[in-house]
Amino acid sequence: MSSPQPSLPNRARSHGRAAASGDERRRVAVQRRSTKGPLESDIDDPLAESASASIPSSSPRRVLSPTRSDAPSTSPLSPHDGLTDFPQKDFSFLQDPTSYHVLPATNVPPPFLNAPSLPSVASPIPDLLKSGHYRLAAIAAARTLVAAISPTDHEALFHLLHIRLACLCLISEHALAAQESKILGDLSSTFYRHPLTDAHLVPWSLRLLTVRLAALGYGEWRKGIMGYYELARECREDIVKAESEEDKSLWKARLRECGIRVANVLVEMGELEGAGRHLGTLTSSKDSNADSQESRDIIIMEALVWLRVGDVRAARRCLSAASTLSPDDKLDGAINALFAMADSDHVSAVSRWKDLHEKHPDDAMITQNLAVSLLYIGRISDARKLLAELTDTSPPFHSLVFNLSTIYELCTERNRDRKAALAEKLAARKGDGSVGWEIGMSEFKL
Template sequence: MATPPRSSVGERQERPISTGRVQLPRRSTRGPVDLSQAPVSGPLGSSSPTLSNSQTLSPTPSQRSPNPSSRPTSSPAFHAKDFSRLLRPELYHPLPTTDIPAPLRPSSPPPQDLPTLLSTSRFRAAAVLAANLLTTATAPTDHPTIFALLYVRLASLTLCNATALAAQEVKALEDLNSALYLDPLTSAHLVPWELRVLAVRLQGIGFNDPRRGVVGYFELARDARRALAALRKAVSEDPESEDSTLVERQMWEERLVDLGVRVAGALVEMEDLEGAAMHLRTLGEGGDRMVGARRALLWLRLGDVEAARGCMGGREEADGVVLALGEMADGKYEDAATIWEQLAERDGGNEMYAQNLAVCMLYSGQIDEAKDMLENLLDKGKSFHALTFNLSTIYELCTDRSRQLKLQLVEKVAAMPEADRAGWEKTNADFKL
């Protein structure tokens, strides 16, 4: 989607926020973003390559459904702040449906209920509803609702391939480290953590400054370490509070690990591969299985297969996936196909193994076999983005009437029961139209 034209409203948004309060001084961020720098340390408790930029390949978990119920706490005693500038209708761009194939456009209005829309992955409709609620039904002093809806709006835009639009709209937040967003009595941040993390990446895109994202992640890491320090101090003063603060300490540790991986992903996007590799080596072993998978994907993008395998904890299936990805990265598609076949036999219900096997067949010159395999997945009710994109690519390679075949593919997906094709609204790009 093309980047929306910059409006005069957007220009006014770039002015510094005037709050009438002196901005709190920032502390410098010390060292890399990892648990070795945190006051509380200790370990905490499959994606595949395709011909498309499948969202399953993202090294950052930005594809999770937004949760509007996550809200920060603040002191009830302070005078409510006015965030009416975030409720102006001109801030939120319309979402046209012209990029959606006609057979896949909704035939009836979507439910006006955010939890339902999010649970069924109808992110375009969720983004529209969130903007409507922000501009028509939200009080300017109700900051928990404002920030929850804003998170839904920006995350949903990102998930329905409108990241450029989200990057323009996020500019309205300006500097999230300003005193405007802090509780004047407790200095607690009023903005939910998820929105702060998302805003860092989107503002880097919106202001065309990728380094801004790296700096933003380190600033968040500073806050995470500060929270961990406060919790450790509380435990040292009252040892009986160790159990009651365990969950909160683990939460901040997980956030710190997540930020470390995000920094590495941002460096890769900046094409600073050497810096990304150096940073990944400082992160240690913290994090859950998903964090390990994200690390492995980053190492694969850096070309270090052995380091990628080390991130998967010795799990046989995970090691097989990483090994197959490494063979594909090295152009050894026949060897990779053998591994995908073994994984598919072991877990016949995982359509991604079959999909990647078809990709290997395509690169090995077995176009007809790859086409049959992807069409077989479609007949079984599978219609994820990578499948339709790669099948459309095969149609382009096989025949001069590829457009007709792609239109038939759209019709076939549209005819599927809604339960089989629910979520992740598809656009013309998913069918290469």
Template sequence: MTKGPLDADGVLDDPLAPDAPTSTNASNASNASTPSTPSRVLSPTRSPIASPPPEASAAASAIQANLSLDVSFLRDPSAYHALPTTAPLPFQHASNIPSVAAPIASLLLSGHYRLAAIAAARNIVSAAASTDYPTLFHLVHIRLACLCLISEHALAAQEAKVLGDLNSAFYRHPLTNVHLVPWELRLLVVRLTALGYGEWRKGIMGYYELARECRESIIRAAEEPERALWRRRLSDCGIRVANTLVEMGDLEGAGRHLGTLSKNGGDTGSAEAREALVMETLVWLRVGDLASARRCLAGASEAESDALLDGTLAALVQLADSDYEAAASSFRSLHEQFPEDAMVAQNLAVCLLYTGRIPDARDLLSNLVDQSPPFHSMVFNLSTVFELCTERNRDKKAEMAEKLAGRKDGGGVGWERSAVEFKL
């Protein structure tokens, strides 16, 4: 092979692809294939036999729809842990907390992820049928994702082990060989498996295995929308590998890996190539390689101009270069141009803090708490400013916690905030 497992370009030139021109020997081999020896097909919309008659296709679909997969092991109550409480008291005793019996969809929309995780576990244990695997997989996905959203990654990693080995034949359809576990859940389990065993390399290996499946599915796909779906999944696997390298602390490796994604993504001016260049810029900023960061930022700007994103990255380069006054000026200009953008306002507050204008930074962050949904760095930075401004900072943090706990919902983010964010 001359292409890596995460490269999407050139995958349709595979001489073994079903639509490729065939020689006489290949034609003979194709004629020799019979339904008794179906090829290994990983696409969920493909039949195991090339170009089957309509009756056979309909029969296969009916068999797949009537498949009974017993996943009763998912309903074991001991597989799901009681969730520890890490939120400040105002969040624990808020009067506007919905009931855990509320529909899970409403809990998710309102940002009550802890309650959604509890409700999902209860629904899994009390499920009516152990063979309703689509519903049970969906509930398990909600449970694990919500645990990650409330920063309970260790618990999520332990509970993900109840699924066992997702690469086993148990999770494959006996006739079509289609994987029965939703793709998004498989992606999440790969990361949690690495967390659970404390070996990030397991995560990287898992993503490369999924990438191999993506490439096979691209080759076998009959329709262009299906190929586009698997190409997006392949690109996503590549980005997740870079994310795992960052979590491992191998920032330089992540930067080099993202560089291959931006170069091998086909059209250098595509949205995918620009996205990889933006990520690579951030990684090189973390490393401290400002020359590489500027080079990637220039490449991203050539692909497509975005005043907000490109301006933010340029200001971050100034900040990384310890030119705080210039960075503050750049962020102030962006704040005037995009007054509703909370991340720009927060970065401006940080620059003001670095230049000694602590009261201005405090006022800016306090306004953010009142006007926009909270996020981790905003709450943490305002708590730090309180520590710099007053000895009664604990009271100020408690007031902020009460204010945030009084919200009716999360405003698009998690409603509950942990005590660590308030530095309590």
């Protein structure tokens, strides 16, 4: 099978949007917003020859709706629902075929490109997502976005673009995703606001993703932090304006998510101590309505950050606070085992991981960490057996494949043959969507 390609239609655009800058695109679209009557027709748009301004229920947008967790039609914060008497905006600049790249296949092992169970790229996008075939889903999303959606159907366009960018990230094509996300331009522009209600037309989850991709695309992590703080400011304003407790809770959850993503950017920058201190501020509130489970999750994140820094004492304090809020024997036991590994007490770590493995034999995370601890004390054959069995009983994830490939390198000079056989074995399986079906060359260390 040849390398999957979007095969996007190469159709000429009479209005020249492909050559226009992001600001020029928005300027042209805003001018169209005030027109009415025959000028609103799509008959002269080569991308809309099979789509009318009003998409019927059988359109691709409705077919894709089961996967849209943030669709405006189901969100409590959709004040523009039912308001169809305003001039529709033209988003055809999102349908420029030259904005979407052919996905490289050089970083994918051949068995995954030629697998007999590989579905067709023409399969429904929800099916591709459910089976973990993110590369094919990215290709299908680009094809549908370019050729099968009305340029005024912003809901379907943004949904498909979100699938495209998210799937690129899931197959480790972050650079391509960052470049393609630039097609949106400045999402703080009034062009992306509803003309009557001022509600943002772009789904919240897509806005979060584009902030991170903007930081990646420009190589400036601080740009990502500023973007999240800008979204946080909007959350605070909407909390004040919310008319129901449901809306207020939603915006509070989004505000907390922005805070967690700021910590994530700090970790990616290497500012681990700053990330730990920032996470500490997210749980310092005395709000009695705060969810104890959410607070516990953030404290556990803080503990893991301090563990990476090497401050085991601070990590222990965080774990103690989290256990006081809501004890979790499995997770707390796993972090205590990590403490032993951080202290280089691998014998104690093996003992702790074994106890957890006996209680939770089906937990892949516990099994893998037990194998790593066994490796540290020199029991390579036992570690290899555990990881090899795990590939048969659990959906394979990236760190599992990487660790098993490392053990092959330690055990035999013919490790490349072992890695190739492992790739063929994993490519022959059917994806269940619990993890990505495709595994890259770097994980196999080929």
